[in-house]
Amino acid sequence: MSLHYVAxxxxxxxxxxxxxxxxxxxxxxxxxxxxxxxxxWASLLADSLGSSHRVxxxxxxxxxxxAPRVVAEQLPEIGSGPIDLASxxxxxxxxxxxxxxxxxxxxxxxxxxxELTGRGALLLTVRFHxxxxxxxxxxxxxxxxxxxxxxVNAVYDDLFLQYGGIRLDMADYxxxxxxxxxxxxRLHPGERGHRRLARAFADELAARGVRIDVPPxxxxxxxxxxxxxxxxxxxxxxxxxxxRRAGDxxxxxxRMVLTQFRPPADxxxxxLRA
Numbered sequence: 001m002s003l004h005y006v007a008x009x010x011x012x013x014x015x016x017x018x019x020x021x022x023x024x025x026x027x028x029x030x031x032x033x034x035x036x037x038x039x040x041w042a043s044l045l046a047d048s049l050g051s052s053h054r055v056x057x058x059x060x061x062x063x064x065x066x067a068p069r070v071v072a073e074q075l076p077e078i079g080s081g082p083i084d085l086a087s088x089x090x091x092x093x094x095x096x097x098x099x100x101x102x103x104x105x106x107x108x109x110x111x112x113x114x115e116l117t118g119r120g121a122l123l124l125t126v127r128f129h130x131x132x133x134x135x136x137x138x139x140x141x142x143x144x145x146x147x148x149x150x151x152v153n154a155v156y157d158d159l160f161l162q163y164g165g166i167r168l169d170m171a172d173y174x175x176x177x178x179x180x181x182x183x184x185x186r187l188h189p190g191e192r193g194h195r196r197l198a199r200a201f202a203d204e205l206a207a208r209g210v211r212i213d214v215p216p217x218x219x220x221x222x223x224x225x226x227x228x229x230x231x232x233x234x235x236x237x238x239x240x241x242x243x244r245r246a247g248d249x250x251x252x253x254x255r256m257v258l259t260q261f262r263p264p265a266d267x268x269x270x271x272l273r274a
Contacts, residue, residue, distance in 0.1 A: 004082065007042040009042075062074065089126050126170055198216035
């Protein structure tokens with residue numbers, strides 16, 4: 001039986017964080033595409049599906065992609081013809097930008113989902129966890145970031161209600177909040193995280209009757225990052241990355257913080273009426 005699997009998304013679907021050779025690879029390359037030193041959950045899932053199907057796997061994900069970029073750059077590449085399985089995971093990059101627009105994200109993801117399912121695809125999506133907890137952000141910054149993530153999650157809820165498919169809620173997996181689930185940058189899953197994500201989708205597909213003779217392996221070849229590796233990465237990559245993004249992130253973060261401490265606009269009116 002043949003099966004055509006199409007993957008759209010950002011660096012997580014590219015496979016960043018899961019080097020093909022199991023080594024520690026530089027994670028800083030923006031615009032990375034599948035096959036450029038990365039393996040990742042989508043490739044692992046495709047390999048597993050290949051144990052029982054003739055699989056055609058097309059991964060169009062690009063590192064750094066936002067929802068509008070998926071529509072503009074990836075959706076046109078999928079061509080025409082039937083699709084059996086399609087993953088659509090994007091949105092976290094959108095939450096880290098001052099241009100964050102949940103309405104635009106909703107429109108973009110619905111456009112993708114309508115196109116993919118209209119061609120017969122079973123849709124694979126997620127609900128995101130509290131990524132601020134992984135970063136160890138202070139509460140005053142973690143809370144507004146989580147509010148943005150929840151707005152993206154609401155879009156995925158809409159997609160699931162309208163188009164069906166398989167939706168993984170990452171918060172349902174306790175290991176998501178373990179350090180060894182993540183790569184050294186804490187932005188991308190490490191080998192263990194990618195393997196767990198592939199296995200979770202494979203289990204859901206198998207429960208729906210999709211034959212998978214060899215499920216994705218959970219054992220890892222590489223070791224999780226040490227504290228020393230964490231520190232070295234922050235000095236060499238993390239701080240420069242923050243510097244490059246400062247012009248975009250700093251105004252956004254400042255507005256979010258002020259929003260948390262600013263009283264509601266009608267608070268003064270209520271006090272006068274009291």
